[in-house]
Amino acid sequence: MCGDLVNRGPENLETLRFLKSLGKRCVSVLGNHDLHLLAIAMGGHNLKRHDTIDDILDAPDRETLLKWLRKRPLLHYCPKLDTAMVHAGIPPIWDLSKALRRSAEVEAMLQSDEHLSFFADHMYGNLPAVWSKDLRGWPRLRMITNYFTRMRFCNAEGRLDLGTKSGPGTQPEGYAPWFEFPNQLGKTEVVFGHWAALMGETRHKRIHALDTGCVWGSALTCMDIESGERFSVDPD
Numbered sequence: 312m313c314g315d316l317v318n319r320g321p322e323n324l325e326t327l328r329f330l331k332s333l334g335k336r337c338v339s340v341l342g343n344h345d346l347h348l349l350a351i352a353m354g355g356h357n358l359k360r361h362d363t364i365d366d367i368l369d370a371p372d373r374e375t376l377l378k379w380l381r382k383r384p385l386l387h388y389c390p391k392l393d394t395a396m397v398h399a400g401i402p403p404i405w406d407l408s409k410a411l412r413r414s415a416e417v418e419a420m421l422q423s424d425e426h427l428s429f430f431a432d433h434m435y436g437n438l439p440a441v442w443s444k445d446l447r448g449w450p451r452l453r454m455i456t457n458y459f460t461r462m463r464f465c466n467a468e469g470r471l472d473l474g475t476k477s478g479p480g481t482q483p484e485g486y487a488p489w490f491e492f493p494n495q496l497g498k499t500e501v502v503f504g505h506w507a508a509l510m511g512e513t514r515h516k517r518i519h520a521l522d523t524g525c526v527w528g529s530a531l532t533c534m535d536i537e538s539g540e541r542f543s544v545d546p547d
């Protein structure tokens with residue numbers, strides 16, 4: 312699962328219970344809406360008008376479900392398939408091993424008691440806008456989180472434009488979809504979600520966009536990673 316398991320449609324509680332019940336058969340990476348749910352549950356943020364996650368917040372098993380969600384990775388890599396899975400993308404300034412080390416920094420924090428402080432005070436925000444190896448503490452962890460869970464457009468240096476949310480062509484000069492820049496990923500395939508306006512198209516053979524706009528009433532799509540074959544279902 313490419314993340315955003317919740318808050319993009321109905322039956323959030325059923326979705327989380329089902330995926331958790333799959334145990335190790337389900338590999339899921341964290342999306343910005345999954346993190347938003349955790350922030351609301353930890354008291355770091357108020358519900359927004361369009362949020363649909365009350366069913367989870369009111370559930371008797373909410374703590375078990377939220378703990379399971381909090382332990383998902385930001386970036387998953389399968390060596391056998393040479394495929395990485397992430398919610399938003401991998402910035403062009405990082406190779407795979409750097410990306411994995413940086414996602415591990417955030418994952419270690421999320422799995423420690425420090426997650427309370429992160430969700431309460433430090434997760435939200437668009438700054439820093441660009442990576443520097445000298446970043447430390449919360450700004451560093453927020454920057455890494457924004458790359459993996461919120462990025463759409465960036466420039467060649469990895470500076471994020473988080474303000475533009477529509478499709479390619481609407482971004483400021485010098486910026487492009489993150490996957491348009493030469494990357495350092497070699498033959499590694501990348502599977503991601505997040506960007507519904509792409510409607511599943513990147514025109515790059517190793518970069519696979521799987522969000523096909525289910526949130527807007529279009530299809531929900533999955534892909535057989537070994538064959539590349541896609542399967543879509545229309546919402547009821």
Ligand SMILES: [Mn+2]
Binds near residue numbers: 315342343344398504
């Ligand atoms: Mn998203």
